[in-house]
Amino acid sequence: xxxxxxxxxxxxxxxxxxxxxxxxxxxxxxxxxxxxxxxxxxxxxxxxxxxxxxxxxxxxxxxxxxxxxxxxxxxxxxxxxxxxxxxxxxxxxxxxxxxxxxxxxxxxxxxxxxxxxxxxxxxxxxx
Numbered sequence: 001x002x003x004x005x006x007x008x009x010x011x012x013x014x015x016x017x018x019x020x021x022x023x024x025x026x027x028x029x030x031x032x033x034x035x036x037x038x039x040x041x042x043x044x045x046x047x048x049x050x051x052x053x054x055x056x057x058x059x060x061x062x063x064x065x066x067x068x069x070x071x072x073x074x075x076x077x078x079x080x081x082x083x084x085x086x087x088x089x090x091x092x093x094x095x096x097x098x099x100x101x102x103x104x105x106x107x108x109x110x111x112x113x114x115x116x117x118x119x120x121x122x123x124x125x126x127x
Contacts (some may be wrong), residue, residue, distance in 0.1 A: 001083075004079040011074060022065065022069070024056055041060055045059060068117055
């Protein structure tokens with residue numbers, strides 16, 4: 001991940017939330033089915049000191065995570081996903097999962113964001 005971060009200067013002038021911490025928080029949200037940043041941060045805070053064992057270096061504020069998601073270059077995580085897929089391919093070559101591995105990257109960003117229709121009338125997804 002370090003080379004992906006360096007390529008796009010992801011940690012340049014960052015004081016609080018590194019790319020690695022952002023990745024851990026967003027991976028936690030994706031893998032545990034969290035629906036919002038608030039829900040993600042609340043769950044992370046309830047785990048407290050046990051997060052250290054998962055690689056988290058400290059607590060994450062919702063506003064900090066939101067700002068990182070907004071401003072940090074998405075290509076960092078796209079490149080990192082490609083690196084992980086390349087590493088996983090030989091490991092799962094004999095498994096049925098190995099065939100589906102190439103398409104698995106598309107599922108990382110497939111969540112639906114529900115918007116308030118009174119604020120966003122253009123976002124009609126469900127009737």
